[in-house]
Amino acid sequence: MPRAYGGVSPEQRRAERRARLLQAGLELFTSTGFAATKITELCTEAGVSTRNFYEEFGSKEDLLRELHDLINATAFDRVRAALTELETAEVSTRIATLLDVFVRTVTADPRAPRLNYVEAVGVNTEIEQQHVRWVTTWAEFIESEALRAAAAGVAPRRSYRLTAIALVGAVTGLLREWQAHEPPLAVDEIATEIRELMLAAITRP
């Protein structure tokens, strides 16, 4: 018999605690570092008891994995939404939009690339597998744009699998440097660089 406390349902309070824990994870993992962050610190930051933590997550790794998935899913949804609105547009416009939306989404909060490309690397098998899945997802996305370009006659007909993986790596590398550099690299220069690189990679003979 679940009953409401203080006018708020148990599920809602749980959801809020969960959200606060995710926020705390994003903050501490990217400042203190994942390995050095203690569960009690997460709970203090989130204003939650250790008991609550274990109600929501099985471990610190669990929390990290969820964050990683969340960041990728958010970026992916935005990019997909932007592209479905450009169904009939030219390939170059679509590619420009794809990269622009992606870079803008991920750089909006510097903690996102830090968590995605630094803290969530090499933690355990599950997160590595999740990483591979996301790389594949992004690569297939890029691949399908390349095939559109080929169909439109502005790119050769060939397999774009490795090219797509390489481009994902290029984006990842630039963003990882972006978040590590002081003074930071300019976001729009990065977006421009990636756009031109991708166009050159696809339209090359």
Add this chain to the structure above:
Amino acid sequence: MPRAYGGVSPEQRRAERRARLLQAGLELFTSTGFAATKITELCTEAGVSTRNFYEEFGSKEDLLRELHDLINATAFDRVRAALTELETAEVSTRIATLLDVFVRTVTADPRAPRLNYVEAVGVNTEIEQQHVRWVTTWAEFIESEALRAAAAGVAPRRSYRLTAIALVGAVTGLLREWQAHEPPLAVDEIATEIRELMLAAITRP
């Protein structure tokens, strides 16, 4: 068990223990994972006592950092050696050689890219700084090749800084996927892909 230290100098035995510890680190960090590897396991694998471990390294992180530096330095030296022998060659030949030697060196032992691009990421500040230094080193290398190409008239005169960083990321991304995939991606396809991508990136208008 090494008995009888007559004939063998203490420094040499130290050096051999150190080498065995580095080998053990390479093996265990890339199989068990860095975080899950215990110091006693390293010592068992290396046939060395914990006492010896602390004579050589201050911590597990120290050992990892040394391995990371070693792998990069080895690859770098080989690439530089190959290129100094091609001082007067054409730009396309130099670039092809650069990438070929690099990819071949790093993929010779699958544990190398695994350690470099997965296990050594996000461990601590020192290793991250070392990573940034190596990316910078490699990027400057690529940049100078691009400037050669510009001087030869086969590429436009512009800044190649971001392009170089992106290319380093592309190589990193491909090799990270290479070591993670089952069945593995073909090494020479990767080398070809990177070579063409780099040529396209540099010679683009």
Add this chain to the structure above:
DNA sequence: GTAATCTGACAAGCCGGATTACCACTTGGC
């Protein structure tokens, strides 16, 4: 108003690994 129920803070036990103190042993010098 009261009892039943739920919630969250606290803290102590527990566990596992890092670190060092100790001792047995080897070696070369006398």
Add this chain to the structure above:
DNA sequence: GCCAAGTGGTAATCCGGCTTGTCAGATTAC
């Protein structure tokens, strides 16, 4: 052969964080 110096392995200690048991307090139904 015996002793001084140095070496290496083992085992005990120590530490720090994870995890859960407990309890006091808050809240609502009757």
